[in-house]
């Protein structure tokens with residue numbers, strides 16, 4: 188049987204039986220969506236601050252959710268490396284590639300389910316608040332956020348490979364806080380300018396959020412969609428390659 | 444008789460420690476060999492090298508005529524290992540764990556029957572739907588060993604398989620090992636002398652990474668002039684003859 192798929196299935200089952208993954212990957216982003224929508228309702232219209240309006244917020248929350256996919260990928264990999272189960276698999280005919288595919292694939296599935304849930308919740312919010320949200324945009328965005336899902340999963344794979352079970356979640360939390368901030372999920376980077384905006388533009392998180400928001404607005408311009416998308420795809424590719432190399436390297440060292 | 448395992452001056456050096464020192468062992472097909480030695484003697488390290496989990500620093504080893512280094516992938520497909528620590532997927536049920544391992548090693552068409560066979564052989568029927576992490580330590584260990592066997596290995600490595608098992612479970616596992624012996628070669632490490640005495644066709648005693656003595660129980664008793672494996676072992680380990 189295809190060992191990568193068999194391993195992917197195991198990882199999906201492990202994750203689906205962990206209550207925490209539901210809380211962080213599904214419930215928490217939706218809770219933030221509701222809270223930020225409430226915040227938005229209390230912002231006076233003349234402030235002209237639209238970052239938390241549902242058509243902007245939905246894209247931000249989609250990326251925010253993906254940072255937790257990163258966290259759970261890292262925890263899963265680090266936990267396996269800590270125990271003897273992985274040793275047993277090292278002694279099996281499984282190859283480095285099987286491990287990489289097996290770790291990444293199920294998390295992409297989780298990321299898709301997650302974004303569908305977050306967008307579903309966004310539709311409900313938009314119905315309540317009366318703000319316009321294009322369904323076609325949400326469908327486009329569901330596909331458009333796949334490269335960033337890959338990127339965050341790869342970061343999780345990398346962190347789970349480099350750090351142990353105790354430190355990996357901590358490192359991810361740092362990235363969740365910094366990433367969601369400089370990614371422009373909680374504030375309008377382009378409207379702010381200054382040093383923070385400059386820093387943001389040096390991180391892939393900013394582009395990931397931009398892709399999600401532009402897709403929801405069906406705004407497929409070069410500046411707001413194509414270029415940011417190119418940045419995300421390149422980063423996702425590089426980080427995935429790096430993570431796979433790191434894992435293979437660790438595996439080789441463990442088998443030395 | 445064909446040899447399942449042959450090593451030639453097999454050696455493993457960690458930074459400042461020679462864990463396994465020029466070990467020569469040879470194991471006949473479908474026999475059970477016990478590897479005995481005090482803590483740190485090099486048993487686990489030897490098993491790791493034979494199962495492709497660790498590369499020898501020098502020397503050679505073949506398993507089923509395949510070199511453990513140059514044919515590592517083929518060796519891995521032919522061997523099963525139950526590590527000293529229990530190695531199960533915690534959130535998977537007993538059945539899922541077994542199915543997982545079967546799918547890694549076997550052809551799709553063999554998976555179902557292999558799972559059922561192992562569940563019945565290892566008496567896992569009543570807990571097949573239970574998550575591994577909810578099993579007691581002894582049952583997890585039983586599952587862990589079953590997972591090493593389900594891939595139908597030609598050579599099975601059991602590193603302290605009965606550690607933490609109660610008396611009854613140990614007896615049952617012995618019976619299972621006796622059955623397995625008919626179809627595969629087994630290398631077993633243990634600190635329980637009665638276990639080696641009961642199961643082993645041939646015994647190697649390691650001291651400080653080297654083979655200090657080897658033979659059948661009878662031969663070892665003659666060599667050392669003691670009766671019973673425990674006394675034989677103690678006298679050899681203490682260097683009394």
Ligand SMILES: Nc1ncnc2c1ncn2[C@@H]1O[C@H](COP(=O)(O)OP(=O)(O)OP(=O)(O)O)[C@@H](O)[C@H]1O
Nearest residue numbers: 457458460462480481482483484485486487488489
């Ligand atoms: N990865 C490693 N790095 C450095 N030293 C190691 C490593 N693995 C084992 N050793 C050392 O090699 C020696 C042999 O260890 P090994 O685990 O093979 O012993 P053992 O006979 O299995 O002992 P036990 O009965 O306690 O399981 C020990 O001194 C151990 O500390």
Ligand SMILES: [Mg+2]
Nearest residue numbers: 486487488527
């Ligand atoms: Mg050991």
